[in-house]
Amino acid sequence: MKTTTQWNIVCTVDDLVPESGIAVWTDDGPVAIFYLPHRLPALFAISHTDPFSGANVLARGITGDLNGQPVVASPLYKQHFNLVTGQCLEDESVSVNSYRVLLDGNAVRLELTRARSLAKAA
Amino acid sequence: MSNKTLIVIGNGMVGHHFLEQFADSPAAAGFNVLVFGEEKQLAYDRVHLSEYFTGSTHTDLAMGTADWYRAKGIDLHLHEPVTAIDRERRAVTTPKGSYRYDELVLATGSYPFVPPIDGRDNPNCFVYRTLEDLDRIRACAGGARTGVVVGGGLLGLEAANALKSLGLDAHVVEFAPRLMPVQLDDDGGALLRRKIEVLGVQVHTEKATTAIVNVKGSRLRMEFSDESFLETDLIVFSAGIRPQDTLARSCGLDIGERGGIIIDNHCTTSDPHIHAIGECALWNQQVFGLVAPGYTMARTLSAALNDDRDAAFTGADMSTKLKLLGVDVGSIGDAHARTPGARNIRFNDEKAGHYRRMVISEDGRKLLGAILVGDNSHYDTLLQYCLNGIDLPENPESLILPESQGGTPALGPDALPDTAQICSCHNVSKGDVCCAIDAGATDLGAVKAGTKASTGCGGCAALLKNLVDSELEKRGVEVSKDICEHFPYSRQDLFNIVRVNGIRTFRTLIRQHGKGHGCDICKPTVASILATCWNEHILATDHVPLQDTNDTFMANMQKNGTYSIVPRIPGGEITPDKLIVLGEVAKEYDLYTKITGGQRVDLFGATLSELPEIWEKLIAAGFETGHAYGKSLRTVKSCVGSTWCRYGVQDSVGMAIHLENRYKGLRAPHKVKMAVSGCTRECAEAQSKDIGVIATENGWNLYVCGNGGMRPRHADLFATDLSDDELIRTIDRVLMFYVRTADRLQRTSVWMENMKGGLDYLKQVVLDDSLGICAELEQHMADIVGTYQCEWRSAVEDPEKRKRFREFVNAPGQKDPVQQWTTERSQRRPAGETEVA
Numbered sequence: 001m002k003t004t005t006q007w008n009i010v011c012t013v014d015d016l017v018p019e020s021g022i023a024v025w026t027d028d029g030p031v032a033i034f035y036l037p038h039r040l041p042a043l044f045a046i047s048h049t050d051p052f053s054g055a056n057v058l059a060r061g062i063t064g065d066l067n068g069q070p071v072v073a074s075p076l077y078k079q080h081f082n083l084v085t086g087q088c089l090e091d092e093s094v095s096v097n098s099y100r101v102l103l104d105g106n107a108v109r110l111e112l113t114r115a116r117s118l119a120k121a122a
Numbered sequence: 123m124s125n126k127t128l129i130v131i132g133n134g135m136v137g138h139h140f141l142e143q144f145a146d147s148p149a150a151a152g153f154n155v156l157v158f159g160e161e162k163q164l165a166y167d168r169v170h171l172s173e174y175f176t177g178s179t180h181t182d183l184a185m186g187t188a189d190w191y192r193a194k195g196i197d198l199h200l201h202e203p204v205t206a207i208d209r210e211r212r213a214v215t216t217p218k219g220s221y222r223y224d225e226l227v228l229a230t231g232s233y234p235f236v237p238p239i240d241g242r243d244n245p246n247c248f249v250y251r252t253l254e255d256l257d258r259i260r261a262c263a264g265g266a267r268t269g270v271v272v273g274g275g276l277l278g279l280e281a282a283n284a285l286k287s288l289g290l291d292a293h294v295v296e297f298a299p300r301l302m303p304v305q306l307d308d309d310g311g312a313l314l315r316r317k318i319e320v321l322g323v324q325v326h327t328e329k330a331t332t333a334i335v336n337v338k339g340s341r342l343r344m345e346f347s348d349e350s351f352l353e354t355d356l357i358v359f360s361a362g363i364r365p366q367d368t369l370a371r372s373c374g375l376d377i378g379e380r381g382g383i384i385i386d387n388h389c390t391t392s393d394p395h396i397h398a399i400g401e402c403a404l405w406n407q408q409v410f411g412l413v414a415p416g417y418t419m420a421r422t423l424s425a426a427l428n429d430d431r432d433a434a435f436t437g438a439d440m441s442t443k444l445k446l447l448g449v450d451v452g453s454i455g456d457a458h459a460r461t462p463g464a465r466n467i468r469f470n471d472e473k474a475g476h477y478r479r480m481v482i483s484e485d486g487r488k489l490l491g492a493i494l495v496g497d498n499s500h501y502d503t504l505l506q507y508c509l510n511g512i513d514l515p516e517n518p519e520s521l522i523l524p525e526s527q528g529g530t531p532a533l534g535p536d537a538l539p540d541t542a543q544i545c546s547c548h549n550v551s552k553g554d555v556c557c558a559i560d561a562g563a564t565d566l567g568a569v570k571a572g573t574k575a576s577t578g579c580g581g582c583a584a585l586l587k588n589l590v591d592s593e594l595e596k597r598g599v600e601v602s603k604d605i606c607e608h609f610p611y612s613r614q615d616l617f618n619i620v621r622v623n624g625i626r627t628f629r630t631l632i633r634q635h636g637k638g639h640g641c642d643i644c645k646p647t648v649a650s651i652l653a654t655c656w657n658e659h660i661l662a663t664d665h666v667p668l669q670d671t672n673d674t675f676m677a678n679m680q681k682n683g684t685y686s687i688v689p690r691i692p693g694g695e696i697t698p699d700k701l702i703v704l705g706e707v708a709k710e711y712d713l714y715t716k717i718t719g720g721q722r723v724d725l726f727g728a729t730l731s732e733l734p735e736i737w738e739k740l741i742a743a744g745f746e747t748g749h750a751y752g753k754s755l756r757t758v759k760s761c762v763g764s765t766w767c768r769y770g771v772q773d774s775v776g777m778a779i780h781l782e783n784r785y786k787g788l789r790a791p792h793k794v795k796m797a798v799s800g801c802t803r804e805c806a807e808a809q810s811k812d813i814g815v816i817a818t819e820n821g822w823n824l825y826v827c828g829n830g831g832m833r834p835r836h837a838d839l840f841a842t843d844l845s846d847d848e849l850i851r852t853i854d855r856v857l858m859f860y861v862r863t864a865d866r867l868q869r870t871s872v873w874m875e876n877m878k879g880g881l882d883y884l885k886q887v888v889l890d891d892s893l894g895i896c897a898e899l900e901q902h903m904a905d906i907v908g909t910y911q912c913e914w915r916s917a918v919e920d921p922e923k924r925k926r927f928r929e930f931v932n933a934p935g936q937k938d939p940v941q942q943w944t945t946e947r948s949q950r951r952p953a954g955e956t957e958v959a
């Protein structure tokens with residue numbers, strides 16, 4: 001099957017919180033977007049759903065770096081997730097979806113796969 | 123294959139320890155091992171038996187698991203007592219059958235001695251040795267008001283404490299003229315008695331019980347030889363223990379005159395195939411009623427069965443350090459100065475309630491023994507002098523004098539010889555610890571795992587930590603006090619850096635003094651330090667990304683991502699109007715409502731976007747944030763006090779409200795709780811709080827560094843009969859000193875336990891101003907009190923801050939699909955997985 005992607009505008013720069021995360025609603029489910037202005041690139045996006053609790057909370061975790069990797073700590077049970085890959089640092093078998101995200105002028109665009117969003121809609 | 127059989131009779135602490143040693147030794151391969159235990163349960167930690175009354179279960183106390191026995195191939199027969207030993211046939215009999223042995227180990231422990239008093243078999247008379255005993259006592263205590271313990275020794279006092287914890291008025295009846303006659307002298311016993319009576323246990327010494335008779339239903343009357351009497355609902359006998367040697371006697375083994383199975387240095391009895399260890403054994407005319415000597419016997423026997431004839435039991439040190447009803451008691455070596463020529467040095471501070479006695483040799487060079495009551499901080503040092511024969515300093519009294527009067531600080535681990543015993547439970551010496559470190563252990567945890575030190579009674583924990591730190595430092599291993607990979611500093615270091623350099627943001631701090639971008643350890647720690655130092659709003663742009671989850675949204679996150687809300691209710695006092703508002707708001711937002719353990723109301727189930735709306739309503743009704751989310755002051759619990767209560771001697775509610783309003787904005791290394799009681803009945807449970815205040819006729823008594831929670835700690839009495847002003851000033855200083863010097867997430871209890879010099883030192887700093895910093899501490903507190911703002915009020919009034927409270931920034935009104943609800947007992951709660959439609 002062929003999948004095409006689309007870059008949806010999900011919010012604007014003013015919605016972002018420096019050094020922290022916010023959540024957006026997408027066809028692919030809730031996504032957490034982090035804005036770390038002292039890094040390049042400065043934007044990261046992973047699923048907002050904490051796989052250990054099922055709750056939609058990852059955007060509310062504390063960001064930082066461990067051994068050079070940019071991470072967020074889940075606010076519920078404190079596991080760390082790599083912001084680029086979505087990999088959980090404490091448990092190799094667990095990871096969350098990660099997304100490409102970019103700044104287009106004032107708009108924040110998130111890459112969502114069309115196939116997936118179509119499947120959801122169907 | 124195994125051909126021989128080893129049988130162990132008794133599955134108690136020592137029997138189990140023996141199996142742990144033996145199962146992993148080479149000889150184990152040659153034996154089938156069978157164990158018979160009379161009790162229903164697998165061996166458990168009898169030393170901590172009383173914790174069974176304070177929430178521990180058998181599983182918590184168990185020393186091993188059935189799986190472990192299975193894995194080691196040990197055939198475990200619980201609830202199957204051995205009733206006879208046939209030495210000819212080498213077999214033991216139980217109600218279920220007969221079993222042959224090649225080697226037999228008796229680990230039958232001891233039984234409580236019950237003096238031959240008429241009526242001692244009354245159903246409301248108990249002993250204190252097994253879990254079943256405690257079940258029986260608990261069942262009887264249900265309908266009871268008063269309980270008496272017969273016997274004022276170590277175990278008797280522990281039993282009295284247990285009765286108290288069951289809510290009974292506790293009495294102790296002792297035959298001798300003082301408490302703990304074995305370990306203490308008259309002065310020590312008298313001080314202990316005074317302290318215990320203050321805690322509400324009544325002590326009756328020089329009382330010989332002659333009869334126990336029933337009066338009025340199940341109530342008992344104890345009659346004494348001096349014709350006095352005492353009425354009670356239940357009696358616990360704790361008048362000493364006797365070795366359990368019945369089996370050994372009836373099969374003709376040599377028994378001591380006053381009981382006990384006679385053993386040699388290899389723990390073998392008069393029959394070369396029968397061995398005895400633990401409290402049932404008699405070595406050199408002595409039985410040992412402590413667990414450490416029993417463990418040594420267990421190790422000796424395991425070595426002997428492995429043909430190691432060098433291992434020998436050569437007696438044991440019977441020194442003891444305990445906390446009885448929260449009172450420190452220590453007794454070391456020849457405490458009663460029985461050695462010819464022994465001399466005494468005594469220090470007795472009746473005001474502080476400290477008694478210390480040193481027994482020294484005729485030439486004044488060696489320490490022979492010691493007695494401590496009220497403060498055990500000198501115990502470790504004295505014990506090391508005594509056990510290792512270290513030469514005493516020129517003026518030995520300096521060892522027990524307070525530092526302010528010329529006392530010397532504790533003996534550092536460097537001064538100890540390699541043979542010095544660090545952990546008596548597991549017989550670990552300083553040399554063993556050094557070996558473990560040389561073999562690659564690089565921190566305390568690894569040393570513990572490798573040597574087992576400090577995994578028994580825990581009494582050696584502080585000494586072990588000091589030793590490990592100092593040995594690691596000597597080897598050039600840096601003992602890392604760094605809080606995380608981003609800062610090479612402890613919390614206290616960071617605090618000083620921030621304060622001295624006037625640093626106001628995390629960015630500046632990490633750029634100048636750290637590396638990387640920070641993490642969930644250092645960010646909240648620094649956030650708390652910044653708040654304590656400068657008291658800016660925690661949601662200010664620079665600070666918001668540093669906050670722990672709950673601080674970020676100023677509410678406590680629940681498991682489904684919703685939040686709870688706890689408005690401040692100072693001192694637990696609330697008007698009907700405000701109660702109605704709480705009810706109305708809860709109803710409007712369908713919030714689950716619960717009274718908390720801290721005398722206030724918790725509203726659960728608010729979504730992120732509802733939080734500011736709800737707070738707007740609460741603030742309009744006069745509520746403020748309760749900081750239930752913060753590492754800061756939680757509640758000041760109060761009792762109703764002199765305003766209403768017939769016993770109250772001061773206005774405890776008024777003081778509680780005053781304290782709560784004074785300290786409500788203070789951010790600390792961990793949460794802080796307080797309570798104020800209106801009289802000694804202590805209905806506010808102040809002695810379990812970080813700061814506890816109890817009213818007296820003349821003012822207030824201040825207690826510090828108590829803790830409930832995971833590891834409860836009784837608060838220490840810090841100062842007495844303070845005026846209102848003195849009380850506030852003292853609390854200001856204690857709190858500020860805590861906030862500046864404690865580790866990250868360290869409650870005041872652990873802070874106190876880790877403080878060099880302990881309570882005495884804290885008193886010197888706070889009461890005598892020994893560091894000359896009290897004025898600064900007070901000024902700092904005044905600054906914080908002066909810059910207080912209700913965080914929620916400032917947040918709801920600021921549109922920028924409010925923006926943070928959106929579930930999905932691009933979809934207002936979008937409900938979080940994960941949050942599913944159901945109804946229980948007429949309120950809404952999160953639905954479980956199977957309940958979700």
Ligand code: SRM
Nearest residue numbers: 678686717718719720722724750756829830831832833869
């Ligand atoms: C609501 C409440 C239980 C209740 O329904 O009564 C409660 C609820 C929580 N307690 Fe507690 N504790 C509550 C009273 C207590 C008490 C009793 C008291 O304060 O008198 C204790 C023991 C006393 C003490 O702290 O010394 C207590 C000892 C703990 C501990 C263990 C602390 C310790 O030092 O061992 C934790 C864990 C921690 O803080 O690390 C904890 C942590 C928590 C947390 C914050 C767990 C969490 O992270 O989610 C719970 C959050 C509740 C929420 O979302 O609102 N709670 N907790 C009580 C709130 C009181 C209040 O009005 O603020």
Ligand SMILES: Cc1cc2nc3c(=O)[nH]c(=O)nc-3n(C[C@H](O)[C@H](O)[C@H](O)COP(=O)(O)OP(=O)(O)OC[C@H]3O[C@@H](n4cnc5c(N)ncnc54)[C@H](O)[C@@H]3O)c2cc1C
Nearest residue numbers: 132134135136137159160168203204230231400401412413
């Ligand atoms: C409340 C309390 C507090 C204590 N506090 C301390 C302390 O702080 N420090 C300290 O060092 N010590 C303390 N002790 C003492 C410590 O518990 C004992 O020294 C230790 O338990 C002795 O171990 P043991 O294996 O010899 O005996 P036990 O632990 O008593 O085990 C003996 C076992 O053998 C079983 N048994 C007996 N006869 C038979 C039979 N015929 N067949 C099968 N099984 C049999 C018994 O049922 C029992 O389970 C305390 C004891 C109590 C009760």
Ligand code: SF4
Nearest residue numbers: 716718719724831832
């Ligand atoms: S005891 Fe445990 S479950 Fe209960 S409120 Fe406290 S933290 Fe939560």
Ligand code: FES
Nearest residue numbers: 545547578579580
């Ligand atoms: S002395 Fe008991 S654990 Fe070390």
